[in-house]
Amino acid sequence: MELTHLIYLHGFRSSPGSAKAVRMAAWAQQQPGLTFACPQLPPSPLDAMALVADIVAGWPATGSAVIGSSLGGFYATALAEQRAHRGWRAAVLNPAVNPARDLAHHIGELTAWHDPTLKFDFTAEHVAELAALTPPPLLTRPLRYYALIAKGDELLDWREMLARYAGCDGEVLEGSDHGLTDFEAHLPGLLKHLQA
Numbered sequence: 036m037e038l039t040h041l042i043y044l045h046g047f048r049s050s051p052g053s054a055k056a057v058r059m060a061a062w063a064q065q066q067p068g069l070t071f072a073c074p075q076l077p078p079s080p081l082d083a084m085a086l087v088a089d090i091v092a093g094w095p096a097t098g099s100a101v102i103g104s105s106l107g108g109f110y111a112t113a114l115a116e117q118r119a120h121r122g123w124r125a126a127v128l129n130p131a132v133n134p135a136r137d138l139a140h141h142i143g144e145l146t147a148w149h150d151p152t153l154k155f156d157f158t159a160e161h162v163a164e165l166a167a168l169t170p171p172p173l174l175t176r177p178l179r180y181y182a183l184i185a186k187g188d189e190l191l192d193w194r195e196m197l198a199r200y201a202g203c204d205g206e207v208l209e210g211s212d213h214g215l216t217d218f219e220a221h222l223p224g225l226l227k228h229l230q231a
Contacts, residue, residue, distance in 0.1 A: 036124075038066070038230050039098035042091060043073040044114075046105030047131075047138065050075055052149040055104055055128065055218050062222070070094075076107070078155045080164040087114060096121035100229045104128040105191070105213065106138075112180075113168050119175035126181040126225050129188050129213055132199045135166035137191070177202035181228035183221055185211035204228050 043059045045051060051060070051073040063071035072090050076083040087110065091099065100123060103111025108130025115125035131137060139162050147153040174180060182205035184196045190213045197207060206224060211217050 036231060037098055038069060038100055040070045040091070040094045040100070041229070042071075042087065042101050042114075044087065044101065044103040044107030044110045045073070045076060046103075046107050047134070047141075048145055048148050049104070049107070050147055050149045053104070053214075055215060058218060058222070059102060062226070076110070078157055079161055080110075080168055083110060084113065084168060100124040100126070102126040102128070102225075102229075103130065104215075106131045106134050109134050109165075109168075112174070113170050115179065116170040116175055119179075122176075122179065124179050124181075124229050124231075126183070126229060127200065128183045128215055128218075129185055129191055129193075130182065130196055130200070131191060132195045133169075135162050135169065138162060138165065172199075174200070174203070178204060181205045181225055183215065183225065184208065185213070185215060187211045188213045 041063060043056050045053050045056050056073050060071065060073055063069050074086055074090060101111040101114050108127035111125050111127055115123050142157055142159055144154055145157050180200060180203035182200035182203045184193050185208040186193045187210040206221060
């Protein structure tokens with residue numbers, strides 16, 4: 036399949052300025068004819084998914100894919116499941132499996148990782164929105180997914196990720212970390228999956 040459209044969804048408190056997002060944008064720039072999007076996602080999960088839906092509204096059934104990291108992996112899964120009938124491929128990088136549970140402890144005023152001057156409020160309503168967005172436990176056609184899971188993730192439980200994405204293509208890394216500082220080494224496998 037020729038990859039013609041690709042969207043990258045960053046994680047919680049992250050941005051299009053994250054190392055992985057910047058790397059994917061650089062790769063996309065070198066691909067003639069590829070439409071690439073990497074939006075700054077708002078704190079509200081419903082607003083974030085509405086923004087994403089607006090961006091990809093006219094994208095074709097074949098040739099489109101989504102990559103998501105951490106909370107962006109949760110969003111990417113929700114998007115891929117919404118478009119399961121269209122065959123969208125997805126890559127998830129240390130994906131959040133139950134963000135409503137995990138982020139309930141982060142309610143309040145927060146700052147962005149890449150720019151501490153950017154502040155936002157994360158509320159109980161946002162947690163409820165995450166719970167409402169949670170896709171069913173069984174993925175539609177798991178082989179559409181590529182899961183990159185690091186056992187060294189210091190924020191999320193790799194066993195939970197592995198159970199959620201059982202039957203998917205991908206890699207389980209013995210070490211690494213939540214930010215996947217060794218992302219470059221695993222990029223070829225991810226790209227091969229998205230272009231298969």
